[in-house]
C-alpha cells in the first residue's frame with residue numbers, strides 16, 4: 277500500500293473508532309491498539325504533511341457533540357493529552373520541557389489518570405450553574421442535570437469567594453465507581469442482558485442519559501483536576517489543588533509534587549499495582565509542569581498542551597495453566613467455550629475463568645489443555661486469554677463438542693458464522709432459562725420481581741416451560757417454594773424462599789407486565805437479531821403482532837434497519853409451530869398485541885419511494901429526530917451507500933468515506949436546507 281492510501285485508511289479507521297467510542301461508548305479495539313494506529317498516522321503525517329487529510333484525527337480532539345442536549349461553547353478549549361506507553365518517551369518529553377524552558381528550574385505534579393469522561397463544571401457567583409462534556413473540545417453537551425447528581429461536587433462555594441473568585445470553572449473526570457459498575461453488571465447478568473465492557477464506557481453512557489433520576493441511581497462521582505478562571509488567582513497547579521481541596525472539591529489525594537524525572541519514574545512504578553485498590557478505574561498517570569508561567573512558555577499543539585503528558589499502563593498480563601475448557605449454552609443456543617484457569621492474581625482480583633468466544637478463537641490462539649497461557653484484563657475488568665506462553669508436553673487437544681453439553685442435540689453452525697449452536701430451543705434447559713430471563717428484563721416485559729434465581733425455582737419445580745406459562749401461575753403454586761442459591765463467583769450461598777410478600781410481588785409484577793407496549797413484547801419474545809431498536813421499528817411499522825406475523829420477506833425488508841439477515845430470522849421465527857403456539861398463549865393471557873399509539877406519526881409522503889442515508893450532525897435535528905422525520909414522510913432509511921440510494925443527506929462533520937463513495941456512484945447529495953426544502 278502506498279503512503280497516501282495508508283494515511284487515508286488510517287484516518288478513516290481512527291475516525292470510525294472515535295465515533296464508536298465517543299458517540300456510542302463502545303471500544304471496538306483496545307486502547308493500546310487504538311493508540312498504536314494513531315501514532316502510526318502521526319508519524320506518517322509528519323514525514324508527508326502533503327497527504328494529511330482535512331479530517332485528520334491528529335488535529336482535533338476525538339469527541340463530538342450529540343444534539344440530544346443543548347450545545348454549549350466552552351469558555352476555554354478542552355483539549356486532550358498526548359500519551360505514551362514507554363518510559364523512554366517520557367524521558368524524551370522531559371528533555372523537550374527542559375529545552376523549552378531554557379535552563380530554568382522546574383517542578384512536576386504527578387497525578388493518576390482516571391478513566392471516565394472529562395467534565396467542565398462552571399460556577400457563577402459561587403453557584404454551580406453548568407456541567408458540560410468535552411464534546412469536540414470547542415463545544416460540548418449541556419448535561420448540567422446529570423452532573424448535579426454527583427454528591428461530591430459542591431453546589432455552592434460562595435464562602436470561598438476570596439480564594440476562588442466568583443466566576444470560575446473546574447475540570448474533572450466523571451466516573452462510575454468500580455463497585456457500582458460491578459453491581460450493575462451483576463444485575464445485568466441475572467437479567468441475561470449484555471454486560472458493559474468497562475467502567476469508562478458505563479460512565480460515558482450514563483452521563484448521556486436523558487433521565488437524571490436514573491443517572492442519580494448510578495452514583496457517579498468526579499475527581500477534580502483543574503481550576504480555570506479569567507483572573508490570575510494562583511501561580512502554580514499545586515496552589516490551585518490546595519485551594520480546591522480546602523473549598524470542599526474532591527481532589528484525589530494521590531497527587532504528588534516531584535522535582536525531576538526520577539521522581540516521575542518512581543511515581544509511575546509506585547502506582548502500577550496500587551492503583552487497582554482505588555474506587556475508580558485508572559489507565560495511567562498524568563505529568564504536568566507545576567508553574568503556570570512555565571506552562572505558558574511551553575504552549576500547546578493542535579490538540580494537547582506541551583506542558584503535560586500521560587503515561588499509560590499496558591494492560592497487565594500474567595501466565596497461568598489452562599486446566600480445562602468447559603462449554604456453556606446461551607439463550608439463543610450458542611455454545612461458548614470457557615477457559616478454566618489455575619487461579620491467578622490480575623489487577624488485584626483473582627481470575628479463574630475467561631471466555632474463549634468460539635471455536636475459531638481457540639484455533640487462532642493455538643490453545644491446548646495443560647498449556648501455560650497469557651491472561652490479560654481487557655479494559656482492566658474482563659479477563660481474556662491472549663495466547664500461549666509455554667506449550668505443555670502433555671497437552672490435550674481441545675475438542676469442540678458435536679453435541680449440546682446440556683441436552684445432547686447435535687450442534688449446527690450457520691454458514692459464515694463462527695458460533696456453533698444447539699437447535700433444540702424448546703427442550704434445552706439453558707436456552708429455556710435464558711429466554712425467560714430475556715423476557716422478564718427491564719427493557720422487555722420488566723418483571724423485576726422474578727430476578728435473582730427465582731426462574732430456576734420455577735423451572736425445577738416444573739411450573740413453567742416457557743415465558744407464557746408465567747401468566748398461568750397462581751398463589752398456591754408458589755407459596756412455600758425454596759432453594760439454596762450458590763453464587764458461582766464468590767461461592768457464597770443464599771436461601772431464596774417464597775413467602776407471602778414475595779409471591780404477591782411476583783404475581784403483581786406478572787400482571788402488570790401485560791400492559792407493556794407491543795415494542796417491548798416484540799423484543800422480549802427473543803427473535804434472533806431483533807434488538808430493542810429494531811423491535812420499536814417493527815412495532816411502529818406493522819402496528820400489531822398479527823401484522824408482523826403476516827409480513828413476507830419483502831415487506832420486512834421495507835422496514836428501516838431491517839436487513840436480509842434480520843428479515844430471514846423473523847420469518848423463521850414465525851414459521852415455527854411452537855413459536856406460533858407460544859404467541860397464541862401470550863395473546864390468550866392478554867398481552868399487548870396491538871401498538872397502542874403510533875410511534876411514527878405520518879406527516880406526508882414527500883419522500884415516498886426514496887431510500888435515504890445521512891451522515892454528520894444537523895442544526896435542526898438530533899439523529900433520532902432526523903430518522904423519525906424521514907420515516908414520517910414516507911422515506912426509507914438504509915444503512916450504507918449503494919447504487920440504490922436515492923439521496924445522501926450531509927450534515928456537519930460528515931464521514932469522508934460515505935461522501936467519497938456517493939460521489940463515485942453519482943448519488944445526489946442534500947444538505948440540511950435542501951432536505952428541509954424537499955419536505956415542504
Ligand SMILES: NC(=O)c1ccc[n+]([C@@H]2O[C@H](COP(=O)([O-])OP(=O)(O)OC[C@H]3O[C@@H](n4cnc5c(N)ncnc54)[C@H](O)[C@@H]3O)[C@@H](O)[C@H]2O)c1
Pocket residue numbers: 293294297298302303304305306307308310311337338355356357359387388389390391392393394395410448449501562586
Ligand atoms: N478503544 C477505542 O476504540 C478508542 C477509541 C477512541 C479513543 N480511545 C482512547 O481514548 C484516548 C483518547 O481519549 P482522550 O482524547 O480523552 O485522551 P485521554 O483519555 O487519553 O487523555 C485526556 C483525558 O484524560 C482525562 N484525565 C483523567 N485524569 C486526568 C488528570 N489527572 N489530569 C488531566 N486529565 C485527566 C481527561 O478527561 C482528559 O480529557 C485514546 O488515546 C485511546 O486510548 C480508544
Ligand SMILES: [Zn+2]
Pocket residue numbers: 605680681682683684685698699700703704705
Ligand atoms: Zn441443547
